[in-house]
Amino acid sequence: MEFKRKPVTDIGIDEALNRVDEEKIKKAIQWTLKKEASARLKIFVETCMRCGMCTNSCHHYLGHEGDPTYAPAAKVKQTIWDILDKKGNVSKEDIKKYARIAFSECNLCRRCVQYCPFGIDIAYLISLVRRLCCLIGVVPQYIYDQVLSHMQTTNMLWFRQDEWLDTIQWLEDELRAEIKNGKIPVGKKDAEVLYLAHGLEAKYMTGLLTNMAKIMNVAKVDWTVPDTDGWDYTVKALYAQDLETMGKVIRTHYETALRLNIKRIVIGECGHAFRTAVYEGVRYLGWKEPPIPYIHGVQFFYELIKERKIKITKKIEEPVTIQDPCNIIRYRGMGQMLRYIVKELCENIIEMSPKDDHNYCCSAGGGMIDSGPPWKTARIEGGKVKAEQISDTGAKIVIAPCHTCHKGIEDLNVYYKLNVHVKFLVDIIAEVMEIPEEMKP
Amino acid sequence: MEQFLNDPSIYTLVRGPLVWLAFIVFFVGMLYRIFTTLKMAKKEKVIYPYLSFKYTLRSIFRWLMPFGSISMRKHPWFTIITFIFHICIIVTPIFLTGHMELWNESWEISWLSLPVGLTDLMTITVIVCLFFIFLRRLIQKDIRFLTSTSDYILLVLVALPFITGFLSHHELLLQYKIMLTIHMLSGELMLIAIPFTKLSHMFMFFLTRAHTGSEFGAVRHSRDY
Incomplete structure (x- = not known):
């Protein structure tokens, strides 16, 4: 069976390859596979019995049924095994193929790891491929641009500090249309909670930040947002496996919180940022655990609802289903919390099958959606099984507490004509919670 | 060739020194592989600090229990074929009456031995299972894609x-002694190969599961099963 794919042009890969020579490629391979990787790489490669138990676990394989080149182990065979077989002497064409497999045919969701009798961490092996591509400078342009932005501004879209402060000011103005004397405290010292926002919440999806501010005000949380760089919780460097930048971003987040003497950091509904902040980035920095608690939106809402800090007045009646974002469910076991919240908010819940930590990836995560338009088809094809799952439930609303799942499923919705609305928890909570009389303007 | 094997x-060589060699290489090789892997794992700072005894046991238990994981279900x-296969391949040589006689003869030790009829059946089961595994490798597209010559070897x-054990016991195909020599040789070859080939999964299983089980x-x- 041949590796057959439709040609896709991505200047981050194609043109970057024009700038490098085989010597540089060899150096990057040596560094990644010999210096950085050791026991795990060796044992995983040597222990794989090629039994094929992982094949059907992968949504990309299911989206291209019958094409064995999409199976998880096959992706390792076509990358890592290939490099090892060739003893690191690989051509530019090979790198192009590796980059395509690593960035556009694997979401690093680790569902296949659950299916492997030996627990071989296939996602780790694929991220090694990403790492060496990154060291060569071969990364999809859309990801690379965001990584460069992270390097310089710590946020994902080249936002300047004054733009951030300005945004918070006008958002606060807008908030006061709904909440009397509503506040978005900036750089407040000794607060209970430091809220970090998604980069997009400051630019295109400001409604999310307003809704979060609404909830914070209604729940009377002692909160603040950073007054400096480091307000954006995203870490796109994780996708490129630019570990150095990843470490820098995570360090900035914790340093900002410690400088303001905050008790804990709360973020919105995002997957990769949470995983990076809680262990990937923390480990890279050489810490065993995060220095202060880092709370995901789902955990935060769970607390607010459970402790009755916010009251739900009317429940959503339309049938809803729940998307389980890998980064917080398979990667942090928040399935039960998420279900508790949704039960409090909605009358009619129809679960996907499979659900919870066995759920499929949305096919947009792990940087695939961040790879931009050139790779959209790849994730739409890989999302076939997710689309089927959703349409099988017959739900009208998909609750996806993750930016990537959210956008990914929205695209699937259009392509596969699912006729659903994809919603964040924050939007639903802001819609159904009670705003006390005295807070109404 | 026949004359050579009949010598x-x-x-004497095959049933004496080579047996020693095979067992020593097997045990020393296995310990060496485990030791070097454990040592190498120290270089990766994400392994030891996060190892959890409880979740290692959970992981191993789930994966040694038939249908204990979603993957098996x-x-x-x-799953049925591999479980029967693995049980038979481990139990048969250890509890075979013929092997027991040899242990008894050399070291005067013995343990439970299974009835000859049963071990005969188990031997055939191993062969049949291997045949199924071979067919699966050959026919199923995704597995054939992964397979290289070494997997067939x-x-x-x-x-x-x-x-050869079955054939020699029933004195089929070749002269008893010749078949027995081939049987011992192939057994020794397999033992020697275990630490240095993919067959090392018989002990590496526990190491990879410890890491992945603890991570999950x-x-x-969440669950790794």
Whole structure:
């Protein structure tokens, strides 16, 4: 069976390859596979019995049924095994193929790891491929641009500090249309909670930040947002496996919180940022655990609802289903919390099958959606099984507490004509919670 | 060739020193592989600090229990075949009456031995299972894509001691002594190969499961089964 794919042009890969020579490629391979990787790489490669138990676990394989080149182990065979077989002497064409497999045919969701009798961490092996591509400078342009932005501004879209402060000011103005004397405290010292926002919440999806501010005000949380760089919780460097930048971003987040003497950091509904902040980035920095608690939106809402800090007045009646974002469910076991919240908010819940930590990836995560338009088809094809799952439930609303799942499923919705609305928890909570009389303007 | 295998000195060599060699290489090789892997793992700072005894046990228990994982439940036939295969391949040589006689003869030790009829059946089961595994490798597209020649060689390597053991016991095909020599040789070859080939999964299983089990349980708070 041949590796057959439709040609896709991505200047981050194609043109970057024009700038490098085989010597540089060899150096990057040596560094990644010999210096950085050791026991795990060796044992995983040597222990794989090629039994094929992982094949059907992968949504990309299911989206291209019958094409064995999409199976998880096959992706390792076509990358890592290939490099090892060739003893690191690989051509530019090979790198192009590796980059395509690593960035556009694997979401690093680790569902296949659950299916492997030996627990071989296939996602780790694929991220090694990403790492060496990154060291060569071969990364999809859309990801690379965001990584460069992270390097310089710590946020994902080249936002300047004054733009951030300005945004918070006008958002606060807008908030006061709904909440009397509503506040978005900036750089407040000794607060209970430091809220970090998604980069997009400051630019295109400001409604999310307003809704979060609404909830914070209604729940009377002692909160603040950073007054400096480091307000954006995203870490796109994780996708490129630019570990150095990843470490820098995570360090900035914790340093900002410690400088303001905050008790804990709360973020919105995002997957990769949470995983990076809680262990990937923390480990890279050489810490065993995060220095202060880092709370995901789902955990935060769970607390607010459970402790009755916010009251739900009317429940959503339309049938809803729940998307389980890998980064917080398979990667942090928040399935039960998420279900508790949704039960409090909605009358009619129809679960996907499979659900919870066995759920499929949305096919947009792990940087695939961040790879931009050139790779959209790849994730739409890989999302076939997710689309089927959703349409099988017959739900009208998909609750996806993750930016990537959210956008990914929205695209699937259009392509596969699912006729659903994809919603964040924050939007639903802001819609159904009670705003006390005295807070109404 | 027949004359060579019939030579009494070859027979003596194969049933004496080579057995010693095979067992020493097997045990020392296995310990060496485990030791070097554990040592290498120290270089990766994400392994030891996160190892959890509880989740290692959970992981190993789930994966040694038939249908203990979702993966096995999704592949019922393969699960049944591999469980029967693995049980038979480990139990048969250890509890075989013929082998027991040899232990008794040399070291005067013995333990439970199974009835000859049963071990005969188990031997055939191993061979049949291997045949199914071979067919699966050959026919199923995704597995054939992953397979290289060495995977087929390993199948033959594992099958040979069982086939020749069965044939020699029933004095089929070749002269008893010749078949016995081939049987011992192939058995020794397999033992020697275990630490240095993919057959090392018989002990590496516990190491990889310890890591992944701990990662899933203690760090990711989810299931690896």
